[in-house]
Amino acid sequence: MTWRLWVVPVLLLALGAGCAATTRWDAEYERAPQAVRADWDLARRRCSRCHSLERVFLQLELDNDRDDVRWTVEDMARRPSSGIAPQEVEPITGALDWYRTRQNPR
Numbered sequence: 001m002t003w004r005l006w007v008v009p010v011l012l013l014a015l016g017a018g019c020a021a022t023t024r025w026d027a028e029y030e031r032a033p034q035a036v037r038a039d040w041d042l043a044r045r046r047c048s049r050c051h052s053l054e055r056v057f058l059q060l061e062l063d064n065d066r067d068d069v070r071w072t073v074e075d076m077a078r079r080p081s082s083g084i085a086p087q088e089v090e091p092i093t094g095a096l097d098w099y100r101t102r103q104n105p106r
């Protein structure tokens, strides 16, 4: 059962750009509580379309609170053909904020 959970992200990774930056996301995925994992994976897919995920990590290290995180997600979602649905803004914000709180508690 557990291995199946692995297959999906690994396949997506293989299909993706093969970008080295995604490994950091995978490591965080492993750390994420069950409740966060699906949203974290969603964030990885949505936020890696147009630029490196490193960019996202860098910003999260600067963000002070959940509103800061949401601001960026909304900004990105508004871009033409972002592929980010309005109802995905909250789950993505939640997953990214999970990382921010752990990384950067204030």
Ligand code: HEC
Pocket: 043, 046, 047, 048, 049, 050, 051, 055, 056, 059, 072, 073, 075, 076, 077, 079, 080, 081, 082, 083, 084, 092
């Ligand atoms: C439609 C393409 C697209 C998608 C999808 C996208 N971004 Fe971006 N992002 C950009 C572009 C273009 C820039 C740089 C230009 C700019 O700053 O306006 C950027 C810049 C950034 C920056 C640098 C700071 C800033 O605001 O300019 C961060 C952080 C960021 N994106 C986070 C995200 C996150 C988080 C997601 C997922 C929710 C995401 N991006 C999805 C296009 C995208």
